[in-house]
Amino acid sequence: MKSRKLRGLLALASVTVLALGTAACAKSDRDDGGSGDKDTFVFGTPGSPKSLDPSLATDGETFRVTRQVFETLLKHEPGGTKIVPSLAESYEQSPDGLIWTFNLRSGVKFHDGEAFNAAAVCKNYERWYNWTGTYQNTNFSSYWQELFGGFAKNEDAKTPAANFKSCAPQGDLKVVITVDHYSATLPGAFTHASLGLHSPKAIEKYTAEGNPTGEAGKFNYPAFSQTAGTVAGTGPFKYANWDKGAQEVTLEAFDGYWGSPKAGVKKLVMKTIKDANAGRQALQSGDIQGYDLVAPADVSPLKDAGYQVPTRGVFNLLYLGMQQEAEPLLQKKEVREAIAHAIDKQSIVTSKLPPGAKAADQFMPDTVEGYSTTVPKYDYNPEKAKELLKGAGADKLSIDFCYPTEVSRPYMPSPPEIFEILKANLQAAGITVNDKPMKWAPDYLDATDAGKCPLYIIGWTGDYNEAYNFIGTWFAVYDGGWGFKNEKLFADMATVSKEPDKAKRIELYKALNDEIMTYLPGVPLTSSPPSMAFAPNVNPPTTSPLTQENFAEVSYK
Missing domain, CATH: 3.10.105.10 (Dipeptide-binding Protein; Domain 3)
Incomplete structure (x- = not known):
């Protein structure tokens, strides 16, 4: 009985490798990775985002998308966990950890044309600090509360005391953020996707829309965070469309991006494919050019068939x-x-x-x-x-x-x-x-x-x-x-x-x-070290142990 079962498994594995190999050979003749469009890269994700505004989210699938659109004062080095400059080209902390001074990059623009400067940084931090009403619920502000405590005026006795004290521009390209006491969340908080920086003009539109509605467990996200028109960051991609029926978020390359690398494709589509088997099949057929969270049993067969299967570090x-x-x-x-x-x-x-x-x-x-x-x-x-x-x-x-x-x-x-x-x-x-x-x-x-x-x-x-x-x-x-x-x-x-x-x-x-x-x-x-998979003719992004991949690095060979 055991040997018969083992032979059946081996036969199934052989068929799987053969099928994957055939798919890889068929795809090798197509420079577009099967998308039919060398300017578009489609990536399969195991879940859908909840919001286009990262400050209202707590889930990794939202952050996977928003990291391509928004940037933070600091970030992690590609492929590692070392904190390095981002929108701030350098920073200093006081010995007691209460005063954080950031020297900002010049010449940076938001997707809506607004200038990035010290005033824009403070506009964001003051937005979060002064949230009221529904925004103070942890459904929306969980990460702000974890990283900086509560608000200017807490409306619930259970809300933690605010650690954030002030944000002060020192000219256009220097900003000083002060906290009440040192926290082990710093400087890591300044890298966090939830604190991605928004255009001041966009923030004004958010404010005009008012607070989210609903009750605990049944909150409605504000409309601006569900549509691509208003939300604007400084990243290599900007929002183009969110088709919830098709479970696809489409991003477009931002031609005015200040940094490097600039987006290697004109369009980046994040498509929800919850099942790992469906992700593998979509990659084989060329419907997508990459996907995340490869089933462990698929890693070796995919590699044998010529696909790229990079593995993240354990974190x-x-x-x-x-x-x-x-x-x-x-x-x-x-x-x-x-x-x-x-x-x-x-x-x-x-x-x-x-x-x-x-x-x-x-x-x-x-x-x-x-x-x-x-x-x-x-x-x-x-x-x-x-x-x-x-x-x-x-x-x-x-x-x-x-x-x-x-x-x-x-x-x-x-x-x-x-x-x-x-x-x-x-x-x-x-x-x-x-x-x-x-x-x-x-x-x-x-x-x-x-x-x-x-x-x-x-x-x-x-x-x-x-x-x-x-x-x-x-x-x-x-x-x-x-x-x-x-x-x-x-x-x-x-x-x-x-x-x-x-x-x-x-x-x-x-x-x-x-x-x-x-x-x-x-x-x-x-x-465990989760794996991603990519078509043979794709230059994939550097894998991150923090799952913070930068899809601007993606291009076709």
Whole structure:
């Protein structure tokens, strides 16, 4: 039976390679990569953007698009995590980290013809700082609150105090931004896609439109953020159209772009293709010239057939969340330890993730400064898991386990398949698992955010190389997704976030990782290097471990 199954799999693999090879040969005679238009590049994305204004978004698919249109004061070097100049050609920070001075580039224009200068920078920061009403809801301003705290006038007692104090132009090409206290989010915040800089004229039009409407969970995005006419940045591409029916965003090269490289194609189309198999088929047929999140099993066959399959560096984390309020037994550390010992992380790495993936032992990959080598370990041990459950009076534990469908993420290429491995692990340890499949957006994201899932799988790709961007995202304050209150941990997170000395911060992060894994709020599972695929005749962009690819680098060979 085993040998027959193996022969069948080998035969299927041979057919797949042959089919891919035939498609590659057919495409090699076409200089346009199958698009029928050498001036257009179509890229398949696993999800659709939520907004054309990055400051109103929290999702990677929005940022993938908006990064091509908007630029920030600082950015990351191509292919790496080092912070380098962008719209600011240099910057200085005061020793206490409270005053940030930026020397701006000259001759930069927004897509609507407005000049980029210090006044334009402050117009943006004052817009975010002075948001009122619906804009203060985390559905819209989550990243502003994470990076700079609250607003000039907080309207909710739960909103954090503002850390931003002022933005002051010093002539046309120098700007000074002042904060109340040092934060570990700086200078990384100045690279963040959500703080992409808009044209002052566009901001005036946004303001005239008024606030978004709706109630929690049913908010409507403002019209300007859903249409291509008003929104204007300084990037190598500008918005042309958003066809929501076809799930395509079309960008056009901006001829007045100040920087290098200028766009290598006249049109860039981001087309939503949620299924990895459909992405591969669209690439083979020439309907698209590249796509993201290649299924691990497709990597080698695609390469063998002549496609380009670059792999990003490892800078993400998949974890098992444990919501302690939704399931009171999870408040017992022995139960959380039992679940950790029940999971065979290596089986996920081996069977579901691409080469280079690793089992995780803390809530950040080892590529982030602050990674600790002394965290408590919870090795795969089903028998120990059973003993711990029995000792905690939870040997008949029955628990709901939520997982997303119809989605692929850089840290989680096949959620249903990963769920099945975890379910089998837990049931082997005596835990009854109740399946709760959900559509990714908004159902799954809303349910996990609201603390309605006792167990769930989700993850994170870092925004910048600072440990606070990982563990601070989850453990700085009470979070509904975790449902625990550990005041010592929260206080320790606040201490490290305000430490301006980087070397001291790194040592504090290591201690925090030890503390987090001693408490064990959830189970870190894996970190992996996601892959992209491109037609043979495409010059692809430099892959970014932060998924911050610059598609201006794309051209046809």
